[in-house]
Amino acid sequence: MDALSPATRTHCPYCALQCGMELHADAAGTSPLRAAGWDAFQVNRGALCQKGATSTELLNPALRLTAPLLRRTPGAELEPATWDEALDVAAARLTSIAADHGRAAVGVFGGGGLTHEKAYSLGKFARVVLRTPNIDYNGRFCMSAAAAASQRAFGVDRGLPFPLADVAQTDVILLVGSNLADTMPPALRYFTTQRENGGRLIVVDPRRTRTADQADLHLQPVPGTDAALAAGLLHVLIAEHLIDDDFIAARTSGFEEARAEAQRWWPERVEAVCGVPAGDVRAAARMFAGSRGSTGMVLTARGTEQQADGADAVNAWINVALAAGKAGRPYCGYGAITGQGNGQGGREHGQKADQLPGYRKITDPAAREHVAEVWGISPDALPGPGRPAVELLASCGADIRALLVAGSNPVVSAPDAEFVTSRLRELDFLMVSDVVLSETAALADVVFPVTQWAEETGTVTNLEGRVLLRRQAVAPPDGVRSDLDVMGGLAERLGWPGFLTAPAKVFTELALASAGGVADYSGLSHERLDATSEGVGLHWPCPTPDHPGTPRMFLDTFGTPDGLARFVPVACEPAVEEPSVDFPYRLTTGRVLAQYQSGAQTRRVPALNAAEPGPFVQLHPDLAAALAVAEGDPVRVTSRRGTAVAAARISDVIRPDTVFMPFHWAGPGRANVLTRRTTDPVSGMPAFKTAAVRVEAAQ
Template identity: 45%
Template structure:
């Protein structure tokens, strides 16, 4: 009881979605967190948190938490010392690189790492290992939106407006985003907008919780998003609801778009999308006549092999109406992961260096080389994207891999191939909190740090840099992730480049590395972040307060203008047919997160959804003769998965929906398609052709090396 009387409150930020709601962690004298509650008055969520946030600390002390390094011996793991673990990793990585080349060892990171750890992991790959091959699970999340934003605006900051602008909008078009379940504390902003007279439109094949609160729900046929957006723009042009002055003064390449959308009449688009022509007309009228408007997109249209085109089609609407750069008007790609924004800015992507500099740009390379104190010629070039790393491992080009805080054996598409690739690696190291499905393939597992133990910054969906304070030390022999990287770098002979004593030292180097880049953090010190309750980037110097609203005067291209891109509707990579007559899509549930590693170990969250269920329309269930609660087999050309049935009218009749939060035989990614967007290298997660069958209990579900 004595420890409970000596409690302290630590200001932190939730480890889950991209809202990064502020939490106060009440910590007792034994470093146990006895309570987590929303921090009052923090501007992002205004003293609110969802159920995940309130219980977010529980998994950090779960009984399955790893507390000592583990070594594979046959089909089991045995504890070993840190000395043995680090020596073995160093020796094996050196041996593989000596034999097969520097790029034969790859690094794979996670989108929930702090900015400091994301930065350090990129530097570790390129300086300590000297490999080009580093990517992260954000490639599966934000890469299509990032590519589209860069092409159109010249800069990828997911939201061009702060959250506080949402209530000012008079029309909000949400395309492929289930905000109510994925970013619950964002919903009050939408309610405020509606109270002010805004029309809210949701485009989604499912009538999600978000769609139920909308003024209009367009149940679009999977894969027809470009057709719908082009059809809306067709009507805007027909009815002269276009901002011609904005187009002339601030954009390029509109004529090609104008010519392209001429063929997308409401009647044709209705046939392609399944959305009634009258609804398409209404969407165009509401959006085109609104004084202020915001378009939000998310994984529904981004996790496709045409994801970049989908987002560009939405941005074309924004530019054609001039709805950007003003209060209440803009575009937002709603980031999914906790640090999906910051993680892609500071060097974990295969083609990027810190500050959103590009690895194939000589000027960018020289800047980073100067900050790191290395010869620019020693920096590797562009490496493979996330899924391509596993294809490389499957071919034998990648021989070793270091995975930190990610579970690609479950989160990747077509995981049969990914698991085979992990199994065939000569040497795999995984740093994580638990023995995840990926960790079960490892040769060495290192016990890393939880969010309650890490100090550092995160960048939320609106581009606000926030500061997370540590409330606990890692349990047992577990170590802070950044210290593990520094120790490995020391043993690899590069310790002088990783001589950091605390996370603020890493962050200060990150600021120097980002200075003058597109994602400029140079003026956003720890002190300023704390004082201002977050700082929006770009923030180029100490006297700058940060940039809440983007593109008020110019865009980030050298010519200062935004660029239209003409895109056309194309068929899905895998259309339904006689053998696989249904569309299969996937997504998140309110009480779980990503592959469920954390939330399935949080008892009060897991109890809400203990098993995955496949959702289908009552007419679909009747056609196949199945009932609620029955176990069925979902099959695609890549395999089959058993899943319980949930019947709901909130679905198209040609659609199956399954959640993504389970591992092993319950993982829906055993079935998903790995076709990649040609620009972003995003896999086709959201669509594949599927069949529904009676469960016989004898399907092959994929193996796990344990």
């Protein structure tokens, strides 16, 4: 591994904060790189969490795939192959499956960690080369509910429509379903500063997390009842005349319909449904409203979004912000705290079943015409919308006969994971591109070993809509190529020579394709980002080469056709799997500090494994006593879909009627064998956070 530079400034391979880091090599370039915080980068100012600090471990070739793998006959083991052999086999299988079953029988499943260049190319590859509509990605599991809610309310979805630094300046934060202290610790400093400035923090979470511990007020609802809780806050705002009439009249539409729903959610009824004391509902509404003209923000994350009514729940929280007049002005607004490294950008440029580059709708004739022209095809040749992720995976082995997976590990991360695994086994052909032999790659017929993060140049957009250049720091190991090369090699064999594989050229085409769209990148290029991203980056939209970018949106007008923010009237009855005699408890899932997503990367890093070596079931002392379970004892958790076994972790931070499991592990403690494939009808988001379960001692 040759070091290209003694200190390369780039960004973390993991979460959506995209902390700036410097990768240092020794003078000879012979030792592994060392990651250190990049002090000048505005977002993290030199801070890295444990994952970022140990991220160069991922570059160790001993942990990596370094040759393509091929299952030469059904049921045989995966064996090393040459790139040409693997590409030839993959192209031949895709050709024959499309001929036998139609082009739509080939599906593509991408990832929210892929760079813009890869995500954009994957969308183009699916629609132009494979000519299938069936492409979606694991961001559907992550951001889809917040994205749909933002589009309904504001006409635009950009995670945070303001810089994270604004959080430190606002008077009150309503943080819903986020445990930042564990998921992105360097972001916590903005919340700490906000409180040092005299601000107040309200946290909504069924668990008293390390983030909730810092709150002025912690609301601990029954999982899946968020929309009702939000409606309760709106009820109090209206009943106590804490709404901002001037803002509602001047900058919003639809208030009367939202008011009608909120009238049904008086605090005592909210207490009965959500388990939050009526007094706390009133206190939260009053604290959020603050004094006239004060500022405030509503921030949501997966806790409230990964529900069967995820988009409605987010809109219910947005309604609270709008009613209090806390949007459309400085230090106010709604934002979603994106999870995956390029979770924001990954949904902007065509990797999603219903979208084209520039965050355009694939059903919009003008968008189709524009993108088809950039791609050199007729708009009529462009497929229409495909199936969202859960539906796509469930169709595998049925009318989807081949699946190409890039940068995702659905065997661990998908809801009802054993069902998904069984569907993948039924495919005629499964192809996976990944850095490591993930649990999904282990099922594949062809596996391509691909470059990662510090081994390639590419771009990402962080949770603030800040477009960043990740710079290459080292050459990849021998035998490893980019996902772009995989697509280029296949495209050539499938009759589409000249598919772009150079990241800078891909980005130039992406920028062109995005021109005029909601997420307009047409003023950006690798060169400009290289020159200007010394500690800054540029926020989209950025429509011309001299445009300064748009750190704050909606100050004058919202992105809707009439420029008004919309109250979305939503039904607030909980959409949960209700506990029963056989399944009397509630399961909620999430992440821990030292692991990341499906764990395919972090489970291979020794320091992270030492910090968090395996799955666990967090349960309340009362429940542990009832089950005669002691700390560390094996606990069996069973839902209508499957069973998982993991060690007990007893804590009073969780409700007695609820258990929590992190979802990072495969094997017996695979939490997602328990979760539901039920999806939010608006966004396709699975209901990860609410499953009825039975809990037993496993001994």
